[in-house]
Amino acid sequence: MTEEIGRGEDAPPMRWNGWGDPQKAKDLPFAVRSLLPLLLGRIRRPDAAPTLEDVEIAPTALAEADLAAFAAVVGPAHVDAGREARIRHAGGRSTIDLLRRRQHRQVVPDAVIAPSAHDEVHACLRVAAERDLAVIPFGGGTSVVGALDPERGAHRGVVSLDLHRLSGLLRLDEESGDAVFAAGTTGPEAERLLAEHGLELGHYPQSFRYATLGGFAAARSSGQNSAGHGRFDTMVTGLRVATPTGALDLGRSPGSAAGPDLIRVFLGSEGIFGVITEVRVRVHPAPAERLFEAWTFPDFASGAAALRAVAQQGGGPTVIRLSDESETAVSLAQVGKIGKAMAKGASAITVYEGRDIEHRRAVTSDLLRRAGGTSSGEGAAEEWLAGRFDGPYLRDALLDAGVFCETLETATTWSQLHGLRAAVLNALRDGFTEAGAKSYIMCHISHIYPTGASLYFTVLAGVRGDQLAVWDDVKSRVNDAILAAGGTISHHHAVGRDHAPWLAEEIGETGIRILTAIKRELDPQGILNPGAVIGRGVTAHPAS
Template sequence: MTESDLAVVQLTPGRWGDPTHRAEVPPAALAALQQLGVHRPPPSAEPVDRPGPTEAQLAFLTAVVGVEHVATDLAARWAHTRGYSTPDLLRHRSGDTTGMPDAVVFPGSHDEILQLLAGCAERDLAVVPYSGGTSVVGGLAASRRFVTVVDLRRLDQLVELDEISRTATLQAGVRGPAAEALLAARGYTLGHFPQSYEGASIGGYAAARSSGQASAGYGRFDQMVVGLTLATPRGTVQLGRAPMSAAGPDLRQLVLGSEGAFGVITSVVVRVRPRPTERHFEGWRFESFDAALTAVRRLAQDGPLPTVLRLSDEAETAVNHPAYAGSALVIIGFDGPYQPGTAAVLTEAGGQSLGAEVGDAWRTGRYQAPYLRDPLLDEGALVETLETATFWSRIPALKAEVTEALVKSLSDQGTPPLVMCHVSHVYETGASLYFTVVCAQHDRPVEQWQTAKQQASQAIAAAGGTISHHHGVGADHRAAYAAEIGPLGVAALQAVKDVLDPDGILNPGILI
């Protein structure tokens, strides 16, 4: 299944993706889980409703957006509770309503959002901006009572396509597949394909500094943004008069990655490119992760750089491509003509071409992987991911130390894990590392993972990595982020929040 085959999915509480699509754990994987000591957990519990907004609060919300665009029923509020990290899903399964909003509103314009934010500030109502809802770092769990979720799904238009400048103005509620369809109708592509593509949105991409699988060719989403509009309780911030400017610090970069703490991004102006007429994918086998890493670095630094460049370590290769167990697998992809110079670099570095079949299999299957997490959780496995980035010279040590921290922490808890790792985003000076962890759940799986995550985060910091490459900060990484930027950096961000959101209603507890 490829990007053009996917439609927008309205995610369901506690399970990923299209509710009509259910994945099954392969028999070989079930046998492997038994070796990890996995046993089935108790059945999921239903949430118990609690009081919603007061009559006065409800009257205000309906006056702004209309009664038909305000939801206070349990189903709607539960569907907007938390995101899609494994702890979020486990809390859903336990019926934990902590953080459930009091109301969900669906504004239809930038001006309605301005009115909502100003009125919520007057009434001390916390606001959680919500579009795709795919956060995996606790980015949708405001730490205050009386919470209103502002769902941007009605802001779903391609406002303008400037074919001379090759820019598109998209409203923040446009989902990934819808954005591609709107642009494809005019012959263009955004080229942004994160694994959350089915459910994530333009606004979420911007707010979390998203990075898609084709980042080697198209860049991260924050590199695509040339302008944006931000609604705050104090008014509108409009940014981006030109592609680049020397008129002071680039405030676009201050808003990108702000995760709703400074305002609600209502639209963005993004760079677009002509839709490719051909695509080529290919798999390459290397004797070791280190050998493959050298090859990938050469491509990132000296070229020719493919559109997609991904390296799986031996553990991940053995699970996803058992025919090549004991090897490290590199996937390359081109939007446009095949570049034989890339193959020459990989061959010189010791790589063996596996042809298009392996590359195409990866491409068509990559959006199915998140669907496996739910049945694995059903069986009693704990499955979660974390990611980081650093400079090339630090990658081997960072990978080793994070892996060791995860193995030790979870083994000490009686649940030895399988830890897999891949590189999926590369730069001239460094790359990302993305870890996937599988082990048995113990009786308190949320605390089990929090303990392991804390140890891994400390290892990331000690090895010189960043706490997040593309998942963002949310609540889960807030303390580590504060340590990374230091007290003065935190104070600077707080000063910005004090100006734009003096009452502190926007996503409280998130980012800072």
């Protein structure tokens, strides 16, 4: 194979009220439009959404002196209290966010501040603390769990701390395969900079084209190549963090027993303890070739057993994914091809990159075949790769057509996987049914581990009336079902504000006390991302 594997293309600025490149926004493909009434019944096209100019927002709560104080740190050009900047930083890219962006009246931060370096971030946090302003760290703006809601908590105002100017490869140790990036570096930027040295990071979540390395770390991201390269957690070898009361420079060695691993305190902290300013990561030689193979299983259960065998053997593919019968049937994984072929059974794709790929494919294929799989050639796997970052564009088109569309995910052990899947499917179906909506639900496994796997759900629903209110109720029911069935409240989307009420159940009261104690120590005024992760129970002053 001679295909160039680098994925370092920059993406243009994100569409203000939808996903990704505005030029790529599209209408629903004909096949999808034909299929939807069959699945969901008649859908009413909603009223036109407001343009950016039509959106109504409150005036900024910041005084000139506040803006001047930030300007003294970052320069006046990087303090923006204008309408467009504030609206563009009003949230992430969950369906909740996108539905809010379709409303006339919107809640937005009071200003957007864009520091360019660790010391400026640190100084911005001090300014915010002095002036009683909440701070929402903002990387690529791709959170789907409400981590970017402009919540001011008990403070006088709230600023969005946009980190895009913290960009670039700061240090590269080629011998050790260790690279330090400024935290605002996006996925494509990082890969392009590494490709110049023949290296790759290999982290490709669906948000790849926009999300930043700091965001991957803060949210404990997991990418499509996790079977080969692990979750982002396992790629991080060091962090630099600015907190309102001090800074940290963590990560001296790849293995250590020097007390608890404090890097792990900040992975998953989503900006509530501090702002990650530098991310050090393990990198590897850019793969020179790639092998594809798609598979078909009689059903999801036999496919899942096959993936378990692959995970427990180890040394397998770089990417492996298994769609359930519903997802296989409409081939949603192949963007824009819903309804192309109502395939039977459960389809899987495998991709191999890097060392020893022929051997790895041979031993993996042997396992998959013994578990009941039939190879279906390269085509479907290559198609998946070509469109793998484009799923969210289809969601925008569905929302435009009045179809509710959202994704959610969890993970558990192999022995609890089918029980968890059934519980989530039931909660989704029953929730929409009670709201009088037909739904179509798909599920896939995309991250495997020796002891378990993730489950990723995509739901389409013909919701009439207030989609936000209906989803709020359905999602709540799903979250309860996930915890009752032994799942984690999130495998890779994180907690944000949307999952915070369920985190307490997952980690218990003592777990929340630990997070709260760290928060109070590092951010005693509670200015950082109020309401995220721990929820709204944390006040500025300790209870004691």
